[in-house]
Amino acid sequence: MAPKKKQSEDTISRQAGRGVIDSSSDMAGEGVQSLQDIASNPTSGEAFNLSALMDWTRKQMRDQQAPALTGRHRPSTASLANLRPASFEALLTDTRGEGMVIYLGIRSVSMCNGMTLAVQDSEEKEGLVWSLIEYPLPGGPASMAPDTLIAVWEPYYGTSPNGQLAICVHHPTDIAHISKFDPKAVEQLPSLRATEQITDPLRAGDTAFVSNSLMEAVDCYSEGIEQPISNYIEIAGKFCAVLSKRAFMYARMSLHSEAFADATAALIHEPKHLQALKIACSSALEIGKYESAQEYVQRLLMLDPDHSGNQRLSEKVASRMQQAKGQYDLNTLAGKTTPSNMVHDVADFISDIEIRGSKLGGRGVFAKQRFVRGQIVLWEKPIAIPFDEKKSSFEHGLTNFMGHDNSGVCKRSSMAFVQQLAANTGTDASLAEKLFSMFDGSQPEPKVNDRSKKQVFDSYRAINIVKYNYHNINLGNASVGQQFYDPNTKSEVPKEFQNNYTSTVARGLWYMNSMLNHSCLPNTSYTNIGNIMIIKAQKDIEEGEELTTEYAERGQPLEMRKMVLTKYGFECCCPLCKIEAPLPREAKAKRQHLHQPSKAKLPAAIQSGTVGLEMMIRDTLKTYGAELESGLPCVMMMKPLFNLAHTYLGPITDWRKASPDLRAKGHDYFLWTLKLGLRIDLLYAPTATYCELAFGKHSLSHAIGVLALIGLAELASLSPVSTERKRAVALLRCAKTLYKMHYAEDATFDDRSQKYKCKSLSACIDAVAPPEGWDKVKVLLRPNEALV
Numbered sequence: 066m067a068p069k070k071k072q073s074e075d076t077i078s079r080q081a082g083r084g085v086i087d088s089s090s091d092m093a094g095e096g097v098q099s100l101q102d103i104a105s106n107p108t109s110g111e112a113f114n115l116s117a118l119m120d121w122t123r124k125q126m127r128d129q130q131a132p133a134l135t136g137r138h139r140p141s142t143a144s145l146a147n148l149r150p151a152s153f154e155a156l157l158t159d160t161r162g163e164g165m166v167i168y169l170g171i172r173s174v175s176m177c178n179g180m181t182l183a184v185q186d187s188e189e190k191e192g193l194v195w196s197l198i199e200y201p202l203p204g205g206p207a208s209m210a211p212d213t214l215i216a217v218w219e220p221y222y223g224t225s226p227n228g229q230l231a232i233c234v235h236h237p238t239d240i241a242h243i244s245k246f247d248p249k250a251v252e253q254l255p256s257l258r259a260t261e262q263i264t265d266p267l268r269a270g271d272t273a274f275v276s277n278s279l280m281e282a283v284d285c286y287s288e289g290i291e292q293p294i295s296n297y298i299e300i301a302g303k304f305c306a307v308l309s310k311r312a313f314m315y316a317r318m319s320l321h322s323e324a325f326a327d328a329t330a331a332l333i334h335e336p337k338h339l340q341a342l343k344i345a346c347s348s349a350l351e352i353g354k355y356e357s358a359q360e361y362v363q364r365l366l367m368l369d370p371d372h373s374g375n376q377r378l379s380e381k382v383a384s385r386m387q388q389a390k391g392q393y394d395l396n397t398l399a400g401k402t403t404p405s406n407m408v409h410d411v412a413d414f415i416s417d418i419e420i421r422g423s424k425l426g427g428r429g430v431f432a433k434q435r436f437v438r439g440q441i442v443l444w445e446k447p448i449a450i451p452f453d454e455k456k457s458s459f460e461h462g463l464t465n466f467m468g469h470d471n472s473g474v475c476k477r478s479s480m481a482f483v484q485q486l487a488a489n490t491g492t493d494a495s496l497a498e499k500l501f502s503m504f505d506g507s508q509p510e511p512k513v514n515d516r517s518k519k520q521v522f523d524s525y526r527a528i529n530i531v532k533y534n535y536h537n538i539n540l541g542n543a544s545v546g547q548q549f550y551d552p553n554t555k556s557e558v559p560k561e562f563q564n565n566y567t568s569t570v571a572r573g574l575w576y577m578n579s580m581l582n583h584s585c586l587p588n589t590s591y592t593n594i595g596n597i598m599i600i601k602a603q604k605d606i607e608e609g610e611e612l613t614t615e616y617a618e619r620g621q622p623l624e625m626r627k628m629v630l631t632k633y634g635f636e637c638c639c640p641l642c643k644i645e646a647p648l649p650r651e652a653k654a655k656r657q658h659l660h661q662p663s664k665a666k667l668p669a670a671i672q673s674g675t676v677g678l679e680m681m682i683r684d685t686l687k688t689y690g691a692e693l694e695s696g697l698p699c700v701m702m703m704k705p706l707f708n709l710a711h712t713y714l715g716p717i718t719d720w721r722k723a724s725p726d727l728r729a730k731g732h733d734y735f736l737w738t739l740k741l742g743l744r745i746d747l748l749y750a751p752t753a754t755y756c757e758l759a760f761g762k763h764s765l766s767h768a769i770g771v772l773a774l775i776g777l778a779e780l781a782s783l784s785p786v787s788t789e790r791k792r793a794v795a796l797l798r799c800a801k802t803l804y805k806m807h808y809a810e811d812a813t814f815d816d817r818s819q820k821y822k823c824k825s826l827s828a829c830i831d832a833v834a835p836p837e838g839w840d841k842v843k844v845l846l847r848p849n850e851a852l853v
């Protein structure tokens with residue numbers, strides 16, 4: 066059925082499209098062919114030598130000679146019917162073919178700096194199409210088989226970053242598959258017209274499916290569906306069969322909305338069609354229609370109760386429905402997560418919150434219910450996490466495209482983002498809608514796609530959306546990869562993790578998370594398990610209150626926070642900034658100084674008896690007077706205090722050798738980390754083995770608090786006093802409680818704490834059986850939190 070006109074493999078017209086390939090470079094003598102040779106060397110027997118072309122391009126890029134991408138333009142919003150078909154002849158160099166569409170047949174594909182297709186137009190002229198997006202057509206590489214028909218909307222004919230004259234496609238929605246049955250395409254590309262008479266689209270579709278040509282199979286089934294029903298029923302027997310087969314193709318291509326539409330349409334014709342029921346159920350799950358999924362799986366089980374696949378599907382539906390209501394044990398998930406296991410089969414959970422206009426700026430997220438401290442507000446999967454950004458080949462020639470960002474690394478990561486966003490949204494229209502409703506830096510309100518026009522993917526906007534909304538996470542469990550100062554290695558990441566987690570941080574984009582506005586004293590905190598972003602209430606939150614998160618690292622001094630927030634285009638007016646802004650310059654300088662001492666200054670401070678640092682901390686504490694009185698936490702003190710405890714104690718393996726005086730200092734500074742930095746009180750009587758965490762209105766849970774508690778437990782276990790040693794167990798339980806509040810799971814606590822503590826603590830815990838009633842740590846919530 067497919068047009069199989071064999072094209073000459075040994076010619077590529079250099080005048081086609083007026084100079085398809087820039088042949089100016091002379092690479093003779095360097096072991097690399099010139100472009101002319103690559104394009105048309107008749108002796109090579111393989112004139113259009115793609116690998117030679119790629120070698121040439123790589124060499125160009127290595128030499129930094131790659132031209133910049135030209136022709137910045139918006140994605141086309143025109144519908145195909147309103148565009149005038151054109152050929153390469155009609156295209157003018159460095160010009161956009163406004164009002165035109167070009168129909169092309171694919172000859173071959175090469176991947177370098179995006180994707181380059183060798184194509185043939187309606188006049189059988191050959192040329193190139195370069196696209197910024199690798200595999201812009203749904204279905205990936207398989208969808209770009211030779212002889213596939215494509216159309217390019219309002220083509221821009223210019224120089225690609227590979228230095229070739231090509232139709233440059235900047236936006237994936239400017240290029241699309243065209244059905245071989247589309248009369249307009251057939252008219253435009255007579256050479257590629259089907260030569261066989263298609264009598265049975267169902268059979269033709271099956272043949273295409275067997276050869277893994279999913280798009281072609283969709284075309285064939287579509288042909289069947291579009292025929293008059295009576296006619297088609299005569300041919301194929303059942304209309305519903307072809308609908309469910311097309312649904313299956315869509316499901317295979319991850320086009321879940323389309324699969325759902327076809328499967329449910331098939332069920333109208335034949336409500337007991339098993340295949341259609343299965344696809345309807347699974348695609349409903351993928352697009353979050355859990356109630357429908359449940360209905361279909363119940364119907365499936367009634368018809369075929371013993372089928373193990375149906376039972377598994379039913380369990381999956383039940384578990385997704387529970388998850389969507391927030392009934393999911395994140396501990397189970399955390400236990401399963403490894404750095405490489407990032408994609409979870411988990412439903413998003415969104416509690417009773419809403420997005421609406423905010424006084425802070427644009428839209429914000431508001432509570433429609435009351436949240437208590439530690440309660441999960443939402444967990445969500447990302448719109449994109451480009452893991453293999455290092456593999457992305459985009460480095461050169463994209464300066465114009467990237468605009469704001471000229472560093473190679475950011476280019477790579479942003480390009481990897483755009484690639485993945487294009488791929489993910491290309492198969493999910495609702496995701497595309499979410500993505501393009503995100504803040505892109507435009508003022509005053511972000512633009513929303515105009516529904517009356519063609520749904521477009523604007524790569525330039527996508528770059529800006531990434532810039533304003535990306536979020537860094539630690540791979541695996543945030544709780545496992547958490548960074549903190551380690552006096553053993555003098556580095557932020559413990560040595561044990563450096564081996565396993567060479568690149569701990571990944572960037573991602575989460576929709577609801579991106580709607581949260583900033584506060585330096587946020588009422589939510591975030592963590593991640595695998596690629597799931599978890600947002601929790603950091604304090605009790607009242608109904609109607611805006612939920613806030615922090616864009617700048619918690620605890621940074623004012624000037625550093627300001628620098629970060631400037632990039633987001635606003636100045637923060639939160640209570641902390643208001644308190645800090647009028648402080649004298651000297652006080653601000655001290656804070657800045659305090660925030661950074663850990664790596665460079667602490668070792669020196671150990672030698673000088675830490676007096677200087679201690680003085681500095683005490684001195685700076687005085688400048689916090691206003692905050693102490695107002696009850697705001699001094700989050701910027703937590704790191705210096707925590708680091709100071711370590712400075713006194715030295716490397717963790719030496720704590721045992723530290724003098725009682727130094728241990729007492731370490732103990733004090735761990736306590737101050739909790740008390741001053743996080744506003745958490747640790748309550749215990751000197752003789753008691755039991756202890757409690759006391760949280761006030763402004764208390765914060767933080768990883769450093771967990772570590773400070775583990776540090777206290779460690780010190781207690783080294784004490785000569787038996788009640789102290791017993792208290793070590795209670796302190797460790799406090800640490801675990803805080804850990805759970807912070808990370809929303811505690812399955813990874815034991816593993817994490819093992820990395821931190823020295824042997825004595827485990828020995829002590831093994832030796833001391835927990836007294837009765839110690840299975841839970843009591844967490845006090847105190848209305849009044851005046852600092853004692």
Ligand SMILES: C[S@@+](CC[C@H](N)C(=O)[O-])C[C@H]1O[C@@H](n2cnc3c(N)ncnc32)[C@H](O)[C@@H]1O
Nearest residue numbers: 425426427428504533579580581582583633635
């Ligand atoms: C990730 S978006 C947050 C959602 C955004 N408000 C919206 O309407 O889509 C970040 C942008 O929101 C605005 N924004 C966030 N927090 C703010 C704050 N505390 N004050 C003023 N503007 C803020 C800034 O324009 C910032 O670049």
